[in-house]
Amino acid sequence: MSANKGEHRFGMVIDLDKCTGCGACSVACMSENNIGTLLDETDKIRSITWLRVYQIDNGKAFPDTQIAFIPRPCQHCEGSHGHHTPCVSVCPATATDYDETTGIVSQIPTRCIGCRYCVGACPYHARYFNWFDVPWPKGAERGLSPFVSPRMRGVVEKCTFCYHRYQRAKNKAFLEGGSVGEKDYQTACTEACPSGAITFGDLNNPKHKVHELAKNPLAFRLLERLGTNTKVYYVSQRDWVQRKLDNYLAGEKLPVKAAS
Amino acid sequence: MDDSKFWPQGVKRCKPGMFIAWLLLPLALGGWATLSAFLCLYKGLNQTNMNDYFAFGVWIVVDLAIIALGAGAFFTGYLTYVLRRHELKNIINAAVIIGFICYSGAILMLGIDIGQPARGWFGFWHANVHSMLTEVMFCITTYAIVLIVEFVPLILENRQISKVPDLAIFAHHLHRIMIVFAATGTFLSFFHQGSLGGMFGVLYARPFAFRTGYMIWPWTFFLFILSAIASGPSFTTLIVMWTEKMSGRQLTSHSVKMLMGKISGFLLIFYMVLKTADTAYWANVTLPNMGLTMGDLYKQGPYGEWLLWVELGLCGWLPAIMLMFQKVRETYGLLALAMILNCSGAVFNRFVFTIQSLAIPVLPFENFASYLPSWQEWGISAGVIAYGLLLFSLAYRYLPVFPQEAELNK
Amino acid sequence: MNWDRRAFVKFAVGAVVGLHASPLIPKLMDDSAIWTQNWSWVPNPEDGGLAFANTVNPATGTGVRVRLIKGRMMGERIIRVEGNPEHPLSQGGVVPADASAVQLLYNDEVRVAAPLVRDKKTGMYREITWQQALDMVGGKLAELAKAGKAHTVVALGDEADSIHGQILSRFMAAYGSPNLAFAPRADDTLALAAWALTGQTDVGFDLMNASYVVSFGTPLLEGFGAPVAVRKAFVEWKKSKGALVQVEPRVSVTASQAGTFLACKPGTEALVALGMAAVMAEQGLADESATSAYGYAEFKAALAKDYNPKKVAELSGVPADKIVAVAKAFAKSPKAVAVCGPGPGGDPGRLADFMAVMALNGLKGNLGKPGGVAARKPLGLKALGEPANVDKPRLDGGKKGMKPANALALAQAALAGQPYKAGMVLVAGGNPAYAGPQAGVMSEFLSSAPFVVAITPLLDETAALADLVLPGTTFLEGWTDCRSSYGSPVSSYGLARPLVKPYAQAKTVGDALLALAAKLGGAVAGALPFASVEEALKAQTAPLGDLAELAKKSYFVQDKPAYGPFAFKTPSGKLEFHSQNLAALTGKNSDGAALPHWEKPAALAHGDGHALAMAAVPSLRSATGFQPLTPHMLKVLDGNTLRHKDELVVEINPKTAAEMHLAEDSMIVVTSAVGSVDARVHLYAGAAPGMVFMPTGLGHGAVSDAYTLGKGGNFYRVAEAAADSLSGLPTWGLTRVTVTKRG
Numbered sequence A: 001m002s003a004n005k006g007e008h009r010f011g012m013v014i015d016l017d018k019c020t021g022c023g024a025c026s027v028a029c030m031s032e033n034n035i036g037t038l039l040d041e042t043d044k045i046r047s048i049t050w051l052r053v054y055q056i057d058n059g060k061a062f063p064d065t066q067i068a069f070i071p072r073p074c075q076h077c078e079g080s081h082g083h084h085t086p087c088v089s090v091c092p093a094t095a096t097d098y099d100e101t102t103g104i105v106s107q108i109p110t111r112c113i114g115c116r117y118c119v120g121a122c123p124y125h126a127r128y129f130n131w132f133d134v135p136w137p138k139g140a141e142r143g144l145s146p147f148v149s150p151r152m153r154g155v156v157e158k159c160t161f162c163y164h165r166y167q168r169a170k171n172k173a174f175l176e177g178g179s180v181g182e183k184d185y186q187t188a189c190t191e192a193c194p195s196g197a198i199t200f201g202d203l204n205n206p207k208h209k210v211h212e213l214a215k216n217p218l219a220f221r222l223l224e225r226l227g228t229n230t231k232v233y234y235v236s237q238r239d240w241v242q243r244k245l246d247n248y249l250a251g252e253k254l255p256v257k258a259a260s
Numbered sequence B: 001m002d003d004s005k006f007w008p009q010g011v012k013r014c015k016p017g018m019f020i021a022w023l024l025l026p027l028a029l030g031g032w033a034t035l036s037a038f039l040c041l042y043k044g045l046n047q048t049n050m051n052d053y054f055a056f057g058v059w060i061v062v063d064l065a066i067i068a069l070g071a072g073a074f075f076t077g078y079l080t081y082v083l084r085r086h087e088l089k090n091i092i093n094a095a096v097i098i099g100f101i102c103y104s105g106a107i108l109m110l111g112i113d114i115g116q117p118a119r120g121w122f123g124f125w126h127a128n129v130h131s132m133l134t135e136v137m138f139c140i141t142t143y144a145i146v147l148i149v150e151f152v153p154l155i156l157e158n159r160q161i162s163k164v165p166d167l168a169i170f171a172h173h174l175h176r177i178m179i180v181f182a183a184t185g186t187f188l189s190f191f192h193q194g195s196l197g198g199m200f201g202v203l204y205a206r207p208f209a210f211r212t213g214y215m216i217w218p219w220t221f222f223l224f225i226l227s228a229i230a231s232g233p234s235f236t237t238l239i240v241m242w243t244e245k246m247s248g249r250q251l252t253s254h255s256v257k258m259l260m261g262k263i264s265g266f267l268l269i270f271y272m273v274l275k276t277a278d279t280a281y282w283a284n285v286t287l288p289n290m291g292l293t294m295g296d297l298y299k300q301g302p303y304g305e306w307l308l309w310v311e312l313g314l315c316g317w318l319p320a321i322m323l324m325f326q327k328v329r330e331t332y333g334l335l336a337l338a339m340i341l342n343c344s345g346a347v348f349n350r351f352v353f354t355i356q357s358l359a360i361p362v363l364p365f366e367n368f369a370s371y372l373p374s375w376q377e378w379g380i381s382a383g384v385i386a387y388g389l390l391l392f393s394l395a396y397r398y399l400p401v402f403p404q405e406a407e408l409n410k
Numbered sequence C: 001m002n003w004d005r006r007a008f009v010k011f012a013v014g015a016v017v018g019l020h021a022s023p024l025i026p027k028l029m030d031d032s033a034i035w036t037q038n039w040s041w042v043p044n045p046e047d048g049g050l051a052f053a054n055t056v057n058p059a060t061g062t063g064v065r066v067r068l069i070k071g072r073m074m075g076e077r078i079i080r081v082e083g084n085p086e087h088p089l090s091q092g093g094v095v096p097a098d099a100s101a102v103q104l105l106y107n108d109e110v111r112v113a114a115p116l117v118r119d120k121k122t123g124m125y126r127e128i129t130w131q132q133a134l135d136m137v138g139g140k141l142a143e144l145a146k147a148g149k150a151h152t153v154v155a156l157g158d159e160a161d162s163i164h165g166q167i168l169s170r171f172m173a174a175y176g177s178p179n180l181a182f183a184p185r186a187d188d189t190l191a192l193a194a195w196a197l198t199g200q201t202d203v204g205f206d207l208m209n210a211s212y213v214v215s216f217g218t219p220l221l222e223g224f225g226a227p228v229a230v231r232k233a234f235v236e237w238k239k240s241k242g243a244l245v246q247v248e249p250r251v252s253v254t255a256s257q258a259g260t261f262l263a264c265k266p267g268t269e270a271l272v273a274l275g276m277a278a279v280m281a282e283q284g285l286a287d288e289s290a291t292s293a294y295g296y297a298e299f300k301a302a303l304a305k306d307y308n309p310k311k312v313a314e315l316s317g318v319p320a321d322k323i324v325a326v327a328k329a330f331a332k333s334p335k336a337v338a339v340c341g342p343g344p345g346g347d348p349g350r351l352a353d354f355m356a357v358m359a360l361n362g363l364k365g366n367l368g369k370p371g372g373v374a375a376r377k378p379l380g381l382k383a384l385g386e387p388a389n390v391d392k393p394r395l396d397g398g399k400k401g402m403k404p405a406n407a408l409a410l411a412q413a414a415l416a417g418q419p420y421k422a423g424m425v426l427v428a429g430g431n432p433a434y435a436g437p438q439a440g441v442m443s444e445f446l447s448s449a450p451f452v453v454a455i456t457p458l459l460d461e462t463a464a465l466a467d468l469v470l471p472g473t474t475f476l477e478g479w480t481d482c483r484s485s486y487g488s489p490v491s492s493y494g495l496a497r498p499l500v501k502p503y504a505q506a507k508t509v510g511d512a513l514l515a516l517a518a519k520l521g522g523a524v525a526g527a528l529p530f531a532s533v534e535e536a537l538k539a540q541t542a543p544l545g546d547l548a549e550l551a552k553k554s555y556f557v558q559d560k561p562a563y564g565p566f567a568f569k570t571p572s573g574k575l576e577f578h579s580q581n582l583a584a585l586t587g588k589n590s591d592g593a594a595l596p597h598w599e600k601p602a603a604l605a606h607g608d609g610h611a612l613a614m615a616a617v618p619s620l621r622s623a624t625g626f627q628p629l630t631p632h633m634l635k636v637l638d639g640n641t642l643r644h645k646d647e648l649v650v651e652i653n654p655k656t657a658a659e660m661h662l663a664e665d666s667m668i669v670v671t672s673a674v675g676s677v678d679a680r681v682h683l684y685a686g687a688a689p690g691m692v693f694m695p696t697g698l699g700h701g702a703v704s705d706a707y708t709l710g711k712g713g714n715f716y717r718v719a720e721a722a723a724d725s726l727s728g729l730p731t732w733g734l735t736r737v738t739v740t741k742r743g
C-alpha cells in the first residue's frame, strides 16, 4: 500500500512478547534527544516522552491477570497516498513533513507556531507540546547532545526516528563512498533495548531484518483500521494483546493474515 | 460632560454617567482578560489547563462559535449588496459591526492560543496548502481586512468626523465600491467557514470528528458553512433585540427581524436535513468501517449521547420548525427564543467538534482525561465578550448604526 | 489634495506597493524568525569532536559505552551513556539507570562540590578544604584511638568486593574496629546457601542454556542480578522455546511473561519448592547423584511428612495438582533449573528459602551441568590481603570471622549502647538514611551519633544527617570496579576509570580513605601502601594484565560457565541435604534445623493486628536500595505509579479493597510497626488479595533534586527489617501493615 516515491521506508518491528516494560528505550531516547524533565512529572498529559511505554492488561481477575507493554514511538504514518499523514497534512506551517525518500515524519520545532492542530490529529498521542520551558538544573547543559537542538516552550516535538543519526550516517556514507547500511543507521531506542524487542531498518530493503519481520503473520499495526498506514509494526502471539491494539465490532474476528 | 454632539442625528442616548457605569462591566472583564493575556504570553500556555490530550480548549470553542455567529455580517452583506434585499439595509450596519467584533476578537484570541505568537505569520510564509488551517488563516485575515473596510465608512459617518470633507469623500467612495467587498467577503467567508469545519472533518484518525466528503472537502466543510449562515443572522438579530431591551428604544422594524428569522429558519431546515443525514451515515457506515459503533464514542467522561440530542433536537430541529411559522416570527419573545436555540445549536456543534473530538480516546487502551479551563482561559474568553460589549456600546452611542431608529422613536 | 476616486485608488495602491518595496516587512519577519529561536534560557549545547569510551556501571553491572564531546569552551564532557555492543553479557543493552547516569554526573544543584561541615543546629553547610576535612576526621580518629575507643567507630560501605570496599575493610581492621557492615545483598545469602549444601560459595544459574526455569519469587525481568545480561539470556532462551514458571503472589512482569504462573500466598515461594522436592523424592524422580547424597533419606522423610503437596497446597494456596505437574515437568526436562534471588524490594532473602531452592537443584542433579547451577571459576585477581583480625566484640554480636555484619543490628546495638555506643560513623558509599535497612532506625542512628562522616557524590538523605560531607565521585569520573553479578553463571570483572575530570573537588571513596590513612600513619598507613585507588587496582588486577589496557576494554568475562563435576567442599565431600556446615555455624544439628526447610516469615507471624502483608513492586524504571532515582527514571514511571501530584500510589487487589471500603484513588495511610506513609490506592487485578504492593525509589526529601523531591513516599520507611534466623542478615521482603482511610 506504500506510495513512497523514495527508495527507503524506514520502520520498526516491536516484539511485544519480548518487551518487559523496563523503559530503557524511553530513557535512551530522552538522553539521545535532549528531552528535559518537568518539575511535576506526575502530570502525564503534559510530560514529554517521545517513546511512551504503555501498560495494558487482559482485564481478568487474579490470578488470571496478564499484563503487556506497548512501547509507542511516533508511528511515522504514511496515510493513503504517500504523505497523507494525519499530522503532516494538517500543519499550517509545514513544521512537520513527510520525507518521501525515507518515509520519516520530521518535526522542525524552530518552524512550529504551536497551534497544536497536529497534536489533535494524531491518534497515538505521539506529539508533545512544550507547555513549559524545560527547567534544566544548573550544570545539566554539560550532558546535552549537540546533535539535537533543545526546544523552547510553545512548540511541538516528537520522535523523529533519530533523524540526525540518519543524516550522520548519510554524510559518512557520502564521504567514504557506499551507502547507508543497516548497522549504520539505528535508532537510540533500538540499541538500548536489553531484550532486543525493537528492530529497526528499511522495510523496503529485503536485506534488512524488518523487511521479513513485518511480514510475520503475527505482525499487526496499532489502530490499523484508521488507515494511518504506519511504519511501526507490533508482533505478539497473544490474542488478547492483538485485540487491544485496534477497534473491533462485537463478534468481529481478528484479521487472519496469510503466512508468508 | 456632554457628549450629545457626537450622537447620531436625531436620536437620544442615556446620560454619560450611566453609560460610563455600564462600561465598567466590560472594562472590569477587560482587566481580567488583560491580566490573563499577560500571564499566558509571559509565562506561556502552562497558564491554561490545556494539555496534550486537550490540545484545543475553551478558546477554540469560543473562536469557532463567534466566527460562526459572526457570519451574520457576510451573509447579510451578501443579501443586501449582492442580492439587493433592500430591507436589510436597516440591519446591515449592526451585522458588520458584530462581524468585525467576532473576527477581530477571534484573531486576538488565536494570537494568544498559539504557542509561538511571534511566529504566527509562518502560516503564510511556510504555507502548507494541504492544511485546512492554512486556508482558515488566509481567509480569516483577509476577511478581517474586508470587515475593516466595511466598518470604516460607518465610523467616518459619525456626526463630527463626517464634518471633515476629505474623510466624508473617502467614506463616500468606500461606500460606492462596497459591493466588491461584500462579494469578496462572501467568497472568503464561505471558504473559511467551510475550512473550519474541514479542519475537523479531515481528522481521519479521529473517528469522532472524521467525515467522508466530496472531493477534498469533508461533509463538515459544507455543514459548517450552512450552520454559520443559519445562525449568523439570528445572532445579529438577537444582539439588536438585546440592545433594544437595554436602551428601551426600538431600533429596527419588526419586519426586518422577521425577515432575518425567516432566512435563518430556511437555512436551518436545510442544514438540519443534511446534518441529520450526515450523522446517520457517519454512525452507520463510517464508524463501523473503523471497527466502532456510535455507542463506543459516547461512553467516556461526561459526554453521553444526550449531547447529540440536545444539539440536533432541542437546538436544531426545534428552532428550525419554530422559525417556519409566521406566528412564531411575529411574536417578539418566541422569535427571540427560536433564535437563541438556533445560536446555541451552533455553539454546541462547535463545542462538540472541538472538545468532544479530543476528549474521546482513540487508542483502545487509553483512558479519558478531563479538562476544565483555568481562570486565565475564562479570563480571555470573557475578554472577547467584554471587547464586544465595549465596541458595540460605543458604536451604538456614537455611530448611525440603525437608519430606522430616529423614525421609529419619534 | 482632492479625494476623488482616482486619488483614492492611487493612495491605496501606493501604500501597498511602498510597504512591500521597503525592507521593513522582510526585515521584521527575518528578525522575528531568528528571535523566536534564540531564547537565552534555552541551552545551546556546544559542538565538538565526538569520541567513544567503554566503561561499566557498577550499580547495574552493565557494560556501557560513553559518548564524549570535546568542545573549545566546555572541554570534554559526557553526553550519553549507551550500551557496549561488545560486552558479552549486556550486548549493547542498557537499563534506565544506565541510560540516565549522566543526569547524576551533571547536576550542580545536588552534587557535593567540596567538603562540607554541617552545623547540627541550623543544618547549614560550610565549605572547607580537603586538608581541613582530613585534619578534622584524622584528629577525631586519633583521639578515639588514644582513648581506647577505636572499636566504637562504625563504618557502613556499599559493596564489600569492590576496590573501595576492600580498602575500607583494611582501613577499619588496621585502625582497630570490627564494626563494618556493607549493604545487605542476596549474593551473601546465595553464597551461604550454596556453602551449606555444597561447600562452594561462588555459584550462578545457567539461565541461557536452561530449557525449564522455575523462579521462586525472583524478579527475573525486573532487576535480577545484572539486569541486562539476565534479559539477554531470557530472550535467547525463549527463542529455544524454554519454559518459565514463576512462583509469587503478584502478577509481575516476570509472572506475565511466564508460561506458568503459580500464585502463592506471600512468603510461601520456598514452600512450593519443597512441595516440588517432595513430589520428586516420592515419585523417584530425584537424580541418582541426589539419592546418594549425604542426608538424603532424612530429607526425603522430612519432605514426605511436612511438605507433601497436600500440606503445601493448604499453606501456599497453590493447588496440589499444579505443584505435582510442575515438579514432574521440572524433573523430566533435560535442562531445568530452580532460581532464587533478591526480593522485589532488593532485600537479601532468607537463607532457609535459598537452601530449599538449592536443594531442589540438588534433587534435579543439575549442579555443574549446562542449564543448571554452575560453580563460578575464580577470577584470578590478587586480593589486597585478608584484613587483620580485631579482637573486640562486634556491636551486632557477630562472631569473629563470620561475615557479613548486619548494619541494622549494628545501628540498633549502638543506639541502645549495648554493649557500647558508637564513637563515630563513617558512611563510605550508599544512602542508609534513605534506604536503610530500616530507614527510620538508620536515620535515628545517624542523627544521634556523635560524629558522622559521609562520602557521597550527592547531597542525599545521609548527607543531610552527616556532620562532615566529603564529595564523592560517580562511576564516570573515578576508578571503581565490580565483580560478577548476582546469579550470573560466569565470573566477570568490570573496571570503570575516570572518563572526565572529577566534579569540582570530588574524590573516590578509596582515595578519600587512602588520604585519611596517610594522615593517620602507623598501622593504618601500613595496611594501605597505595598512593591511589589506581595503584591498588594495578596490584589487584596484575594477573589479568595491564591495568590501562583492561580499563580501556573495561571488562573481563569468562567465556562460558565451568561445566563438569562439581567440587563439593563439604565435610562429607558430597552434596549434603543435611548440612554439616550449617550445623557447625548455628550449633543446631537436630530437629531438621540443618535440613532445607521452610519457616513462616516473621512478618506473617506478627500477631499485633496488622492485617495486610506489604511487599515492594519490582521495576527497572524505579530505583531499589540506595541507588538514586534519576529525573529520567521518574519520567518513565508509569501513569499508575505517578498518578497524583506528590503522592505515593500503592497497588491493592480490587476485592481486598472493596472489603476494606476502598476504591481507586482512596486516600490511605499504610502503617507498619516501624513507620507509616500516606498513599493512594490503585486497584490492580494482578495484586494478590490481602496484600499491599508499594513502589520503591520514591519519597526523597530534604536535599534531593527538584524533580524527585517530595514525590511519593519511601518504602524503606515502612518496610520492617528482621534479622534472618539463619544468616543473621536483615531481610525486609514482607512487612505486616494496616491500611486506614485518611482525609
Ligand SMILES: Nc1nc2c(c(=O)[nH]1)N[C@H]1C(S)=C(S)[C@@H](COP(=O)(O)OP(=O)(O)OC[C@H]3O[C@@H](n4cnc5c(=O)[nH]c(N)nc54)[C@H](O)[C@@H]3O)O[C@H]1N2
Residues within 6 Å of the ligand: A097, A099, A104, A105, A106, A107, A108, A109, A110, A146, A147, A148, A149, A150, A160, A163, A164, C042, C043, C044, C045
Ligand atoms: N539551540 C541551538 N540553536 C542553534 C544551534 C545550536 O547548536 N543550538 N546551532 C546553530 C547552527 S550552527 C545551525 S546550522 C542551526 C541548525 O539548526 P537546525 O537545523 O534548524 O536544527 P538542528 O536541531 O540542528 O537540526 C536537527 C533538526 O532537524 C529536525 N528534523 C528531524 N527530522 C527531520 C526531517 O525529516 N526533516 C527536516 N527538515 N528536519 C528534521 C529535528 O527536529 C531537529 O530539530 O541552528 C543554529 N542554532
Ligand SMILES: Nc1nc2c(c(=O)[nH]1)N[C@H]1C(S)=C(S)[C@@H](COP(=O)(O)OP(=O)(O)OC[C@H]3O[C@@H](n4cnc5c(=O)[nH]c(N)nc54)[C@H](O)[C@@H]3O)O[C@H]1N2
Residues within 6 Å of the ligand: C058, C059, C060, C061, C095, C097, C158, C159, C164, C165, C183, C223, C224, C225, C226, C227, C346, C428, C429, C430, C456, C457, C472, C473, C474, C475, C478, C479, C480, C485, C486, C508, C509, C510, C619, C620, C621, C622, C623, C624, C625, C626, C627, C628
Ligand atoms: N532499578 C534497578 N535496581 C537495581 C539494579 C538495576 O539495574 N535497576 N541493579 C541491581 C544490582 S545488579 C545491584 S549490584 C544493586 C547494587 O547497586 P549498588 O550497590 O547500589 O551500586 P553502587 O555502585 O553502589 O551504586 C552507585 C553508588 O555508588 C556510589 N559510587 C559512585 N562512584 C563510587 C566510587 O568510586 N566508589 C564508591 N565506593 N562508591 C561510588 C555512589 O554513591 C552511587 O550512589 O542494585 C540493584 N538494583
Ligand code: SF4
Residues within 6 Å of the ligand: A073, A074, A075, A076, A077, A085, A086, A087, A088, A105, A121, A122, A123, A124, A125, A126, A127, A158, A228
Ligand atoms: S504517529 Fe502521530 S505524530 Fe507520528 S506520524 Fe502518525 S500522526 Fe504523525
Ligand code: SF4
Residues within 6 Å of the ligand: A090, A091, A092, A093, A094, A095, A096, A111, A112, A113, A114, A115, A116, A117, A118, A119, A155, A156
Ligand atoms: S503545532 Fe506546530 S507542528 Fe503542529 S500543526 Fe501547529 S505549527 Fe504544525
Ligand code: SF4
Residues within 6 Å of the ligand: A028, A029, A030, A032, A033, A050, A051, A073, A074, A158, A159, A160, A161, A162, A163, A187, A188, A189, A190
Ligand atoms: S526512534 Fe529515536 S526519536 Fe524515536 S523513539 Fe526511538 S530513540 Fe526516540
Ligand code: SF4
Residues within 6 Å of the ligand: A018, A019, A020, A021, A022, A023, A024, A025, A026, A053, A069, A071, A192, A193, A194, A195, A196, A197, A198
Ligand atoms: S527497552 Fe525494550 S523491553 Fe524495555 S520497555 Fe523498551 S522495548 Fe520494552
Ligand code: SF4
Residues within 6 Å of the ligand: A081, A083, A084, A085, A089, B129, B130, B131, B216
Ligand atoms: S490535502 Fe490532505 S488529502 Fe489532499 S493531498 Fe494533501 S494531505 Fe492528501
Ligand SMILES: [Mo]
Residues within 6 Å of the ligand: none
Ligand atoms: Mo551550523
